[in-house]
Amino acid sequence: MTQTLRFDSLLVHGGLEAGPAGATSVPIVQSSSFAYETAEGLEDVFRGRAVGSVYTRIGNPTTEALEKRLALLEGGGTAIATASGMAAITTAVLTILRSGDEILSSSSLFGGTFSLFRDTLSNYGITATFVDPLDLDGFRNAINERTRLLFVETIGNPKLDVPDVPALARIAHEAGLPIMVDSTVSTPYLATGAALEADILAYSTSKYINGTGTTIGGVIVDRGVFDWNSPKFPHFEQFHKKYRAFAFTARARKLVHKDVGACAAPFNSYLLTEGVQTLALRMERHCSSAVALARFLKDHPKVAWVSYPGLEDSPHHEIATKLYGGRYGGLLAFGTGDKASAFKVINGLKLAKNLANIGDAKTLVIHPASTICADYNGEEKALMGVTEDLIRVSVGIEDSLDIIDDFKQALDGI
């Protein structure tokens, strides 16, 4: 019945069956394994003839409730909750690519994903080509006979560029390839996987889905729309025969997710199921306060530049307006000219916390060049849009006047 509800109602009710003794929040089933009365009963579950939980690395009732809700939020499909956003991306990519295959990826990426693609996977024969996601022709031209996947972030972190994801999806599909989308920054509230024409979504739930900075998690959503019955994907053949549109989920669950073992912990799934209920309300506030802070920073004499797609003069404003319905997310970046002044601003902030996260209820800042991107050389930092003066702000849900006051006093002090 919850399938027919609108988005904001799905956040609260989606995928939740009545709990024991009338419990209205998802029960935490903190059990590593599940007992069966008979050997036949357990065999039936293992062979897929009966539905049931076996072992929490493979599936867990609390995690399943979260998975159902997150799939509904993308417009339908199936979901696999994972231990982190990086676990989701790694598991999803390893489900599709084999040694010798290539990822065609946006160059505007979260540092962890960049290093996964460039450094870790290349040790196992999976390589990546990075192209500016705004360059649609560049993407089309970079597809070659080894390409098996297009990958893009909806709103690049920390570059805050906004690619035309549906246009990239069409380029992928014309070439018979799937597109995987990381919508950590936009969340399904700004645009669902269906609206973005994504085949697979793989993103971090540690951020806005959780909303209060308590939990690390990730999710893979398979919308069941890509045709895996293709000579490019012979390793999907057996799964396609049996599971048709959901061949990806079957291959992920039966092989990679099970074997890699980066499963979600039941207690984390509970916290995420609780947190996601307020996503719509929080995102509205994150977005409106980010606009207010971006406008304030833009007019401040000590601020050299501001990057936020919600500013009318941003080069990304038009496409972001088209894709995200006039909401531009809670992340912005600005610069004060050099590293020393950026550090002074961060040290002067009293309300905003200096830490490596985004999407918390609290306002957060970080200097990416010296922290999360410190291991990258100048050229790589430039590719990711990381300058020495860049301060990334994850605008929280405090009163926006208090957020602005905090930045004002920190900037006035430099």
Ligand SMILES: Cc1ncc(COP(=O)(O)O)c(C=O)c1O
């Ligand atoms: C855009 C994006 N994708 C993926 C990740 C990785 O998520 P996690 O930290 O949950 O592994 C992050 C984390 O900051 C992110 O910002």
